[in-house]
Amino acid sequence: xxxxxxxxxxxxxxxxxxxxxxxxxxxxxxxxxxxxxxxxxxxxxxxxxxxxxxxxxxxxxxxxxxxxxxxxxxxxxxxxxxxxxxxxxxxxxxxxxxxxxxxxxxxxxxxxxxxxxxxxxxxxxxxxxxxxxxxxxxxxxxxxxxxxxxxxxxxxxxxxxxxxxxxxxxxxxxxxxxxxxxxxxxxxxxxxxxxxxxxxxxxxxxxxxxxxxxxxxxxxxxxxxxxxxxxxxxxxxxxxxxxxxxxxxxxxxxxxxxxxxxxxxxxxxxxxxxxxxxxxxxxxxxxxxxxxxxxxxxxxxxxxxxxxxxxxxxxxxxxxxxxxxxxxxxxxxxxxxxxxxxxxxxxxxxxxxxxxxxxxxxxx
Amino acid sequence: xxxxxxxxxxxxxxxxxxxxxxxxxxxxxxxxxxxxxxxxxxxxxxxxxxxxxxxxxxxxxxxxxxxxxxxxxxxxxxxxxxxxxxxxxxxxxxxxxxxxxxxxxxxxxxxxxxxxxxxxxxxxxxxxxxxxxxxxxxxxxxxxxxxxxxxxxxxxxxxxxxxxxxxxxxxxxxxxxxxxxxxxxxxxxxxxxxxxxxxxxxxxxxxxxxxxxxxxxxxxxxxxxxxxxxxxxxxxxxxxxxxxxxxxxxxxxxxxxxxxxxxxxxxxxxxxxxxxxxxx
Ligand SMILES: Nc1ncnc2c1ncn2[C@@H]1O[C@H](COP(=O)(O)OP(=O)(O)OP(=O)(O)O)[C@@H](O)[C@H]1O
Ligand SMILES: [Mg+2]
Numbered sequence: 073x074x075x076x077x078x079x080x081x082x083x084x085x086x087x088x089x090x091x092x093x094x095x096x097x098x099x100x101x102x103x104x105x106x107x108x109x110x111x112x113x114x115x116x117x118x119x120x121x122x123x124x125x126x127x128x129x130x131x132x133x134x135x136x137x138x139x140x141x142x143x144x145x146x147x148x149x150x151x152x153x154x155x156x157x158x159x160x161x162x163x164x165x166x167x168x169x170x171x172x173x174x175x176x177x178x179x180x181x182x183x184x185x186x187x188x189x190x191x192x193x194x195x196x197x198x199x200x201x202x203x204x205x206x207x208x209x210x211x212x213x214x215x216x217x218x219x220x221x222x223x224x225x226x227x228x229x230x231x232x233x234x235x236x237x238x239x240x241x242x243x244x245x246x247x248x249x250x251x252x253x254x255x256x257x258x259x260x261x262x263x264x265x266x267x268x269x270x271x272x273x274x275x276x277x278x279x280x281x282x283x284x285x286x287x288x289x290x291x292x293x294x295x296x297x298x299x300x301x302x303x304x305x306x307x308x309x310x311x312x313x314x315x316x317x318x319x320x321x322x323x324x325x326x327x328x329x330x331x332x333x334x335x336x337x338x339x340x341x342x343x344x345x346x347x348x349x350x351x352x353x354x355x356x357x358x359x360x361x362x363x364x365x366x367x368x369x370x371x372x373x374x375x376x377x378x379x380x381x382x383x384x385x386x387x388x389x390x391x392x393x394x395x396x397x398x399x400x401x402x403x404x405x406x407x408x409x410x411x412x413x414x415x416x417x418x419x420x421x422x423x424x425x426x427x428x429x430x431x432x433x434x435x436x
Numbered sequence: 437x438x439x440x441x442x443x444x445x446x447x448x449x450x451x452x453x454x455x456x457x458x459x460x461x462x463x464x465x466x467x468x469x470x471x472x473x474x475x476x477x478x479x480x481x482x483x484x485x486x487x488x489x490x491x492x493x494x495x496x497x498x499x500x501x502x503x504x505x506x507x508x509x510x511x512x513x514x515x516x517x518x519x520x521x522x523x524x525x526x527x528x529x530x531x532x533x534x535x536x537x538x539x540x541x542x543x544x545x546x547x548x549x550x551x552x553x554x555x556x557x558x559x560x561x562x563x564x565x566x567x568x569x570x571x572x573x574x575x576x577x578x579x580x581x582x583x584x585x586x587x588x589x590x591x592x593x594x595x596x597x598x599x600x601x602x603x604x605x606x607x608x609x610x611x612x613x614x615x616x617x618x619x620x621x622x623x624x625x626x627x628x629x630x631x632x633x634x635x636x637x638x639x640x641x642x643x644x645x646x647x648x649x650x651x652x653x654x655x656x657x658x659x660x661x662x663x664x665x666x667x668x669x670x671x672x673x674x675x676x677x678x679x680x681x682x683x684x685x686x687x688x689x690x691x692x693x694x695x696x697x698x699x700x701x702x703x704x705x706x707x708x709x710x711x712x713x714x715x716x
Contacts, residue, residue, distance in 0.1 A: 124610050145616035157607035161629045170625070171615030
């Protein structure tokens with residue numbers, strides 16, 4: 073039985089439909105990441121699960137129990153907010169104890185649970201008597217997580233918990249959250265904007281766009297086999313290069329706008345004359361002496377381990393990830409080719425769906 | 437803070453000193469006058485303190501400053517009950533109605549808010565006759581409830597609390613709901629403690645307002661032992677067939693400003709805090 077199940081869940085604010093029928097099952101103990109552009113309904117989905125928003129249509133169940141009409145406190149969930157939402161007038165201890173006190177838990181047990189959370193989160197026990205405003209952002213985030221942990225809920229909900237932290241702290245807390253999940257094994261839904269969090273934290277990734285789920289799968293599968301053009305462009309940084317093209321008469325090559333000819337991946341039949349979008353990831357391009365793409369260098373970003381080459385021609389701009397430092401200069405000509413055996417991704421120009429399935433599964 | 441030098445440092449002090457003199461001078465006169473006998477004050481005004489300070493205060497507190505009025509102690513008590521009743525009543529009613537308006541969705545919520553808001557345009561002076569009629573019909577004349585109840589509905593205070601509640605982040609409510617707090621718990625555990633400084637500021641303002649009320653108590657009370665201190669002072673000045681006893685009148689005036697002064701002194705820190713440091 074799934075720990076959480078969304079069935080045809082819809083949400084509308086008045087006449088504005090925000091979610092258009094979400095179907096999703098989350099396994100017990102799973103760490104599920106939800107990503108998508110701003111305004112696609114990620115928070116709304118999470119808040120409906122938490123009971124903070126009404127469900128316009130469909131059902132949500134937690135542990136097999138339909139929760140549509142239940143108050144947040146009856147759903148056995150805990151949530152960590154982006155801005156922490158600590159109670160400003162209570163000490164750190166009372167912030168964590170508040171939910172337990174309401175549940176009339178004995179004082180000794182409250183203390184035991186908080187002590188355990190303090191240990192898990194490596195909080196300084198001296199901090200327990202302070203007010204939230206006397207803590208740093210990272211410490212507040214830990215306290216907010218502590219408040220969720222002490223409840224021992226069956227589901228954790230995170231809504232962009234790290235986006236208010238600086239880059240270094242974010243890396244640290246990301247690892248912490250992953251460790252926490254491995255330790256406690258509680259089913260977790262985690263909304264994020266961050267590519268790295270999306271790729272590394274979870275066991276499965278849900279990519280949303282405009283109130284729909286575009287794809288669900290393990291991060292590597294979503295990365296390697298994006299089901300739609302949107303997913304291909306959204307996951308991965310820098311984003312995938314896209315070019316318009318047409319399948320040639322033999323069905324073995326695609327002719328790009330600029331006249332370049334690329335061999336099609338084997339394993340599928342392509343209808344001759346079909347209009348397609350061709351996607352190639354920056355790391356699958358390489359600078360060569362002679363290749364299909366001839367461009368001018370716009371700029372080079374040296375990142376240390378590798379460098380990003382931004383180049384353009386009449387058809388548009390392309391980004392290529394080159395190993396090591398690059399000595400290319402702006403204005404220079406460069407010729408790029410797709411690496412041997414590297415995948416190229418084909419999407420129907422009209423439906424935006426992936427054309428060849430390869431070994432990856434695609435959702436719906 | 438910008439460091440100030442020269443003129444820009446002197447001028448604020450001059451302004452402050454001028455203000456201090458302006459406010460302090462009448463109080464000094466009242467204090468000096470209340471330390472002399474009535475005879476000493478006829479024809480000239482003494483520049484120094486006399487020797488009857490204690491006598492005068494004891495007299496007005498216990499016996500009143502005219503032959504017929506109530507003792508000042510009674511009037512002080514009446515004023516205190518009225519001012520406390522009004523300020524506490526206003527706070528209780530307006531925080532509750534603001535909470536309802538901000539945190540609950542009920543039919544005609546918008547209309548309710550606007551009805552409350554419109555009463556801002558109807559201060560006591562405007563509705564004094566109908567209100568008097570209502571109080572008279574309810575047999576509340578010459579009683580504390582008659583003095584207090586008609587004045588405790590406050591659109592201003594409701595509005596102030598409403599604005600304050602809007603500054604509390606939504607996530608606070610959501611976190612509390614997830615923690616299991618219902619509407620009443622959220623009010624007691626979150627809203628009330630967070631409103632502490634707003635409440636303190638309102639209390640100061642409303643206490644002074646209630647203490648200084650003149651027209652309303654004048655209208656609803658006729659019995660001497662129900663009159664308030666502000667009314668009392670007025671009565672003393674216009675006694676018939678008698679020279680006003682300025683020493684006693686001044687002693688009464690000094691006593692009358694003490695309670696508001698104490699309220700300001702004790703609540704000052706909270707009051708200022710409510711403007712500079714909302715605890716959020
Ligand atoms: N209370 C509301 N009333 C009307 N529309 C709303 C309300 N809350 C959210 N929306 C709309 O619902 C859509 C989804 O919002 P949601 O907050 O779920 O987006 P999100 O994916 O979390 O975005 P972000 O990444 O910026 O947080 C948005 O278009 C938003 O304008
Ligand atoms: Mg959001």
